[in-house]
Amino acid sequence: MALPAVQALGQQDVFTEKVTSAGNVAATVNNLGMIGNAFSGSFNVEGFPSCEFPANSGVEHIFDGGLWIGGIVDGEVAVSTGAADDPSGYATGKQGFEFTSKTPLQERSSLFDSPFFRPDAISHQDFFSTFTDTATRINTGGGNIQINNHLRPLGVEVEFEAFNWNFSFANFFIILNYRIRNISSRSIDSLFLGYWVDGVVRNVNITPPGGSAFFNKGGNGFIDSLSMGYEFDAIGDIGFTDSYVATKYLGAEQNGQCPTSPNFEVHFNSWQFQNSNDPLYFFPSNDLQKYGKMSTGLNHLPAWPTIETTLNSPNNRSNLVSVGPFNRLNPGETIEIAFAIVCARRVFDGNPAAANTPRQRANLIQNAQWAQTAYEGEDANGNCMLDPGEDRNGDGRITRFILPTPPDIPPMKVVADDHRITVYWTDKAEQSVDAISKKMDFEGYRLYKTAVGFDVQNTQDIFQALKLVGEWDIAGNDRFLETGFESIRLENPLTFPGDTNVYVYQYTFENIANGWQHVIALTAFDQGDEVNRLESLESAPLANMRRVFAGKPPNKGFALGDPFVYPNPYYAAASWEGASTSEEDRKIIFANLPQRCEVRIYTLAGDLVDVFTHDETYQGRDSRWFSTYSDPQNAVFSGGEHAWDLLSADNQIIARGLYLFVVIEHETGQKRRGKFVVIK
Known part of the structure; x- marks a missing residue:
């Protein structure tokens, strides 16, 4: 007998999407906890990328993806999914898209100069919303729409958060955090949680999205030590992509404690798009099949070495990273789980992209480790407990999603003129206080510029294209270059109409080619922290850059x-x-x-x-x-x-x-x- 719906009819809040822009991953996120826009809807109407890295490069990584929740209620398997195999992505009532929004997608920021600044923000750009799986029909205002084949809601409410940072050591991942509460009157046993992603690594500036030939060029893999499934462009836009995208399980807490179930494991599955014939790589079309995928990973099968080889070859596949089982989730109890979407440039080692060598994955592994560092926060060694010296804020519990902080971004103004670009900046960064050491540890500034023609290469990667043109630091402290700031300090500070900043420093680029795009970036860096074994940290170049076109002034x-x-x-x-x-x-x-x-x-x-x-x-x-x-x-x-x-x-x-x-x-x-x- 089918489980009764917790709420047969749900009122859906307006479907809302936003694009992450703090870091170098420009991804569409919506209030149903999904990532990606399936190259439709906002992709065509508003120009939103689906999951682009580097930002503005045209290199896309994800079709769409969403949260999966599966368990056993009153002896029956029930699975609720936020996204699933579908050629056109989300639409209200479509099978596989089984969550109903309670709030629009909202934004907050930890940056003081952001219009979305809030003291409770976690990252430089947070998105957050609430949704449920309790409705089987949705009241859209124009009628009631049945959610196709959503017959057994688990009865959960999910508080969703997406985090991204502008730090140069953290701008390549997005963290997706889900706080899942049982709001029904029934317990959920043998609960598994996962994140499903339909990856596609292609350059849409070279190959517009659409058709099977666009989607069937990806290779896949799983790194067990990192709990991370990934995809790469094996034979598609070679030379125009050179990129990886991964879904990484970061960690979970049940009622404030790390998972204690003795059989708790990380599972990885990958299957061909809407393939119902292959006994191993079939896509799951009902709750029982979905639960089977969530609870039994390919990575635990004896044939895994052979499976790895198959997955490395190009095809149109999606990946599911799932974990469990969790202990029984009783009414009112909560599980919090975090995943990361990690992007990375392929390291060139002389082998073709399809080789997928360990050296080619080196950046991906390093980037994934930074995502894990962000999740661990105060729990520096990842042992799920506060060891002596780890409780930095003294609240007696692990505070997660903390990264070491470089100095504040120095406010900058750039003026374009005839064959000349002038950069002005303030000294506000010199008052920065490190979040971990609590010290004012500012050391200096670095100025970067791109070369002429960087922007018309096969793939635009501003971070790689920026070249250091100037560095200035405090003189007399036996650190770095000891240049001092006199060569760039203005004799009299400047202000500009409509701008409250007081500019103290100036640098001018001469003999600049008119009409060409030049990216200028200014950063501040600190002294490092020997006590906490941190190297000198630098603010993010991409968070403080201008695209500048020198040219004739008004005539x-x-x-x-x-x-x-x-x-x-x-x-x-x-x-x-x-x-x-x-x-x-x-x-x-x-x-x-x-x-x-x-x-x-x-x-x-x-x-x-x-x-x-x-x-x-x-x-x-x-x-x-x-x-x-x-x-x-x-x-x-x-x-x-x-x-x-x-x-x-x-x-x-x-x-x-x-x-x-x-x-x-x-x-x-x-x-x-x-x-x-x-x-x-």
Whole structure:
């Protein structure tokens, strides 16, 4: 007999999604505890990545993924899943998507300068929500929708949290934390918890998502010592991905204690997408099969060495990392469990990506260890108890999700000019207090810049592309370079209109190529902590960077000369346009423009091709190149230049030939004319 539903009809809160942006993993997270957007919905409508690493690279890692909860209630197996095999991902009532949201996805931050700052925040960007499995039908406001095949709710409520940090030693993982409470009147026995992920490591700038050929190129594996299943691009966009993604079990507590069940184990399963024929790699389609997968891992079978070889070969698979059994979960009791989504660049060792050698996985292992460090928090040795000296806040219990902290990010302002970029910053970071040592241990600053053309490589990895151009530290303390700060200190501190910061330091880059993208990053680093055996820590470059385009300043009254276009002539597929073959990703630059003006473009015959307006606050939002290869929200321009995508007002590709343009200054009505050539 089927178990009665705890709540036959549930009122679903609005489905909400957000994108992680504190670190270098840009992943869509929703209020049902899922990760990824299945390359649909917000991926197409809002431009949300599914699980992109590095951020803005186009290298995706996950289709979607969600929490699995399975147990035995009144002698019957019941499993509730947050996501499961489906070609188009989540939709209300769809089989496998069995949770109902109680709250929207909310945000908080531990960063004082964040608009989401809250004292109770855990990481630099927390997302949090509450959902349940208790409803079998959902009231959407427009009618009641049956959750397909969700017949045995366990009767649980889940408080979900997602954590991500901007630290350079922690910006490659997202922690997913679930606090699961039995809100029914029945006990749950032999409980297993898991996280299922449909991974796909492909570069969507090279190969748009869709079709079986997009999804069947991944190899899979499991590292038992790290409780971590992973996927990599074995034969897909080779040279354009070079990346791993992993699901790692971090730890769990039942009623505040670590798991004590004598049979508690970590299980790993992997199966082919919607394959119902293979006796080993079939996808589970009912509760009994799902529970079987959760409670019996491939990694515990005698044939595991052979299975490992099979999983390493390319196919369209998903992974499930599950743990259990937990002790009986009685009504009102709680289990808290954490998983990490870990990304890593493949280490090049001369072997093909499909080889998946230990050396190639070295970054993945190191990154996973940092995720575990974050979870352990005060429990530095991971033994599930507070040893002498570990209880740093004196509350008598293990405080998790703590990382050592570098100095605060130094507030920075970047100004673009003609062949010049100037960086200003404050001295606020010098007052930073380390969270562990409680000391003011600031030591110095580091300034980074990318080389010309870094952004149009096969895969954009800003962290790797940033090169150190300057380092300054405290003089006279026998540490580091002993440079002092006099060479960068302003004689008189500066302020800017609408900006409350007082800028104390300045560095200027000269002879900068106009029109090219340069990423500038500024960090602060500390002295290290010998007592706690910590090396010097540095604030995250990616958390304090600007994408800067040097160029002509605003040309009021055309006092600086006539407007012009570059490159002129324009050649299709110019080196500064990148690997994309899309016509929307072309650009030429109109320069020497007034602060506010209108630009009209004509054919030689006098036919109007396109019109756009310009003002000095321009950020590249009307050209798709900047969405593909840059970030308009974080871009700095000189004020007198504007990119055009070489598409007509009707979004048509223009022909080669000579074109004329007219620039009309709004303030004075003055006009200037020019011409440019398109060669294809």
